[in-house]
Amino acid sequence: MAHSLAIEEFEALTRAFSGFGVDEKSIVTVLSKWHPEQRKSFRKSCPQFFKEDDRFFERWEDYHINILEREFARFKKATILCTLHPSERDARLAYEVIHKGQPSGILIEIACTRSSEELLGARRAYHSLFNHSIEEDVAYHASGANRSLLVALVSSYRYEGTWVNAEIARSEAKTLGKAIKEASKKKLIENEDVVRILSTRSKLQLKVTFDEYEEMFGEAIDKDLEDELSLQETVQCLSSPPKYFSKTLDMALKGGVSESTKEALTRVIVTRADIDMKEIKEEYQKVYGVPLAFKIEEATCGNYRDFLLALAGRSN
């Protein structure tokens, strides 16, 4: 009986291993006292732990260990991302997503929510880290319809002054509307005018264009782009980063469908902590009716939780 599991220890560990991150303190106090048989009995008694997707793991133990490693890695990754220079951070995020599959979301996020100089900083850092240019790797590795959009977005160096041409805004709002209306005939994301407008115009010019669009067609352009995720994200990142980030955080906190959705939690909190976290929190509260910090606290554990809350709280 000496080596069986106490119910409160079992519960403490359940909490310690649930959600994002791990509760290091509980692990230290509970796990450290256990004997080998107790550890074995814990493993055997709760195969449901960390059970999310067992397609990839034949043996439950491998799966278990893999998840443990991943949850431990969250705090490490947050720490690393936080200490990197923003340019290097963006370069590494871009490299990872370009080389681990079909790049899109994170690249759009980096290309469209950063200032021209920040994006350029990332392109510079990418050179020295990876001996290639971002656009070179995107053009080479991306395939499919959104390649030309992605290449154009990461190559952009947008004008950031206050000059806006209202006439061009009107005419391009019309161009966008026409393209969206005819999208069923031809893939919208391959439309040269749509790519040109979204990838080269200044953010201020685009804001006026999107306003014109809404006035002309009675609906916000991002609503009309619901079938074209990459274009919708592009529009949201360009016109309203806080809205985009608050939506991204919500998807991550809901547990998401994929690991990349969940990883957004670390990425967004770390990259926006010193930029627009205040606006993101306001937007989150407005749309989801609950403070972002509550949701983070609910969904995360341990050092990872403390770290995210501290970062997110800095803007208060």
Place this chain on the structure above:
Amino acid sequence: MAHSLAIEEFEALTRAFSGFGVDEKSIVTVLSKWHPEQRKSFRKSCPQFFKEDDRFFERWEDYHINILEREFARFKKATILCTLHPSERDARLAYEVIHKGQPSGILIEIACTRSSEELLGARRAYHSLFNHSIEEDVAYHASGANRSLLVALVSSYRYEGTWVNAEIARSEAKTLGKAIKEASKKKLIENEDVVRILSTRSKLQLKVTFDEYEEMFGEAIDKDLEDELSLQETVQCLSSPPKYFSKTLDMALKGGVSESTKEALTRVIVTRADIDMKEIKEEYQKVYGVPLAFKIEEATCGNYRDFLLALAGRSN
């Protein structure tokens, strides 16, 4: 008889107004002495002066004055280009060519013969001078098949380190060869792979690729691109600026077919004076068998000539 033209004065003025630029000294000494009748008799006796293309001028006098203004303007333009910061110079050259018709040659020259940082400098200067980005204006104003090439070239920020991937070079040399061979079926300049390779790869990587190409197909790639002027210029600007500039100077010095060909004389001498003028002169001597300075001296006049020779001579 007092007011008729002396034969040597006539000859001096013929020389003063011939070729590129004007011989200011002869003008000062000859023209200043003339009476109104002499000036009139000079105009009437030599309608062939400055006669190059009379399609655009109904009245000979207008034509005459226009050419005079243009030739006087050469020295002024050389002076201005020379005093501008290189970034502002490139930005202004780009703006001019984008807004005065079909941009191509000069944009390719600026995008492909400058270093990544120099091109970026031009993009920055363009923002503050013209309240737009270069790629924005190119994408908006350029039409036709070479738009996507031009936009990609001016947006590039190429890796400039020493890393080269020989395997990619081989495979992309093959891709280029295949595209060129099949060019009759589809416009080569619209081929996505061709645009991608030429606009994103580092210059060193492209050098290896072009060498591979020559080895595979038995002919230098720029020879194989003789029917695709924009692509040929791109390849030459990327792989061997001195060769490209020496050819451009030769065309300008021959008088060219258009004013833009002739304007290259000022542009190339001024922009390359402190960069690779030594290599350009060596290349010129090698290919055309005569020193560049002799040709310039022969083709130009006055302060304009002295200025170009001084700039071109600085590299000795």
